[in-house]
Amino acid sequence: MGARARRKCVSAAERTLRRPAELAAAGLIPGNEVAGLEPVTARYELALPPALARLIDPADPADPIARQFLPDRRELQRDPGELTDPIGDNAHSPVEGIVHRYPDRVLLKLLATCPVYCRFCFRRETVGQGEGMLPPAALGQALAYIAARPEIWEVILTGGDPLALSPRRLEGVARRLAALPHVKILRVHTRVPVAAPERIDAALIAALKASGKAMYIALHANHPRELTPEAGTACGRLIDAGIPMLSQTVLLRGVNDDVETLASLMRAFVEARIKPYYLHHPDLAPGTAHFRLSVEEGQKLVGALLGRLSGLCQPTYVLDIPGGYGKTPVGPNRLRRGEGDRLEIVDWRGNTHSYPPG
Ligand code: SF4
Numbered sequence: 001m002g003a004r005a006r007r008k009c010v011s012a013a014e015r016t017l018r019r020p021a022e023l024a025a026a027g028l029i030p031g032n033e034v035a036g037l038e039p040v041t042a043r044y045e046l047a048l049p050p051a052l053a054r055l056i057d058p059a060d061p062a063d064p065i066a067r068q069f070l071p072d073r074r075e076l077q078r079d080p081g082e083l084t085d086p087i088g089d090n091a092h093s094p095v096e097g098i099v100h101r102y103p104d105r106v107l108l109k110l111l112a113t114c115p116v117y118c119r120f121c122f123r124r125e126t127v128g129q130g131e132g133m134l135p136p137a138a139l140g141q142a143l144a145y146i147a148a149r150p151e152i153w154e155v156i157l158t159g160g161d162p163l164a165l166s167p168r169r170l171e172g173v174a175r176r177l178a179a180l181p182h183v184k185i186l187r188v189h190t191r192v193p194v195a196a197p198e199r200i201d202a203a204l205i206a207a208l209k210a211s212g213k214a215m216y217i218a219l220h221a222n223h224p225r226e227l228t229p230e231a232g233t234a235c236g237r238l239i240d241a242g243i244p245m246l247s248q249t250v251l252l253r254g255v256n257d258d259v260e261t262l263a264s265l266m267r268a269f270v271e272a273r274i275k276p277y278y279l280h281h282p283d284l285a286p287g288t289a290h291f292r293l294s295v296e297e298g299q300k301l302v303g304a305l306l307g308r309l310s311g312l313c314q315p316t317y318v319l320d321i322p323g324g325y326g327k328t329p330v331g332p333n334r335l336r337r338g339e340g341d342r343l344e345i346v347d348w349r350g351n352t353h354s355y356p357p358g
Pocket of ligand 1: 113116117160161190
């Protein structure tokens with residue numbers, strides 16, 4: 001099929017694509033790749049919603065949107081260093097649905113499904129496996145765990161993607177969290193504003209605000225093309241409703257591992273009133289070696305952003321230490337011990353200056 005004909009099919013895809021044959025019918029992959037990709041999507045779930053399918057240019061073999069969301073045979077190759085639970089969620093999960101890694105905050109994993117499945121997902125061994133929400137008994141136990149610990153100041157709703165839940169279910173959770181006075185902050189991690197922007201409507205926003213608590217939304221996006229006008233409108237609705245937004249981006253080989261793309265992405269976030277927050281070093285998830293780059297390469301990219309972009313646009317480059325030991329900033333070190341007691345500090349142009357010890 002020619003590129004033009006394939007594009008025509010893509011624009012006609014109006015529902016989420018879940019099988020390689022559907023990708024081929026939409027012109028996103030050649031028909032002769034379907035059989036080879038069936039074992040990949042049998043192992044790791046596939047979902048490509050229309051808003052993201054429309055962004056893919058099938059004529060471009062290096063398309064950064066396709067790379068993130070279309071299955072690849074290399075996903076079945078497992079490197080010896082890769083881990084089933086790369087950031088150690090299980091080591092800190094006292095009850096189903098809760099990850100309690102740091103003293104003052106917990107993750108509440110409300111569901112294990114997403115509107116789109118990223119081919120590099122750090123929870124790929126667990127997301128896409130179940131259906132719907134955490135069962136009522138497990139949700140009750142998770143909320144009881146939070147209720148019994150006054151040191152928990154922040155609850156991070158994650159999964160899966162919590163904004164894939166219906167407004168009714170989200171509001172139910174928000175109202176139960178509203179009854180816990182020591183929980184002051186709710187944070188939602190989501191890809192919905194880019195993957196299904198039409199879901200961000202008045203009912204969903206009302207559900208999010210039902211807790212009455214300070215609420216933040218962290219948007220996962222990795223390439224500036226994901227921030228379409230529709231995504232911008234969806235984010236604008238949330239922000240105008242009094243919900244501040246942050247970003248999180250995974251540094252990915254072949255998607256955003258160049259300064260121009262990262263700079264455009266960070267500026268696009270800020271232009272959409274979203275504060276860049278985390279730039280994640282890619283985790284050691286199974287079958288994702290083709291996405292990974294070294295920490296040194298990441299540090300070079302982040303160092304190049306420093307001189308080029310406003311402070312508003314600077315994310316924190318972090319690595320999740322395998323085993324569940326948490327996130328650590330791993331940006332380039334600009335400070336070192338010089339002669340005597342003095343320090344040497346490197347400016348954004350790469351020039352070194354001497355600074356008194358204090
Ligand atoms: S949206 Fe998040 S949890 Fe869902 S597949 Fe992508 S990275 Fe994984």
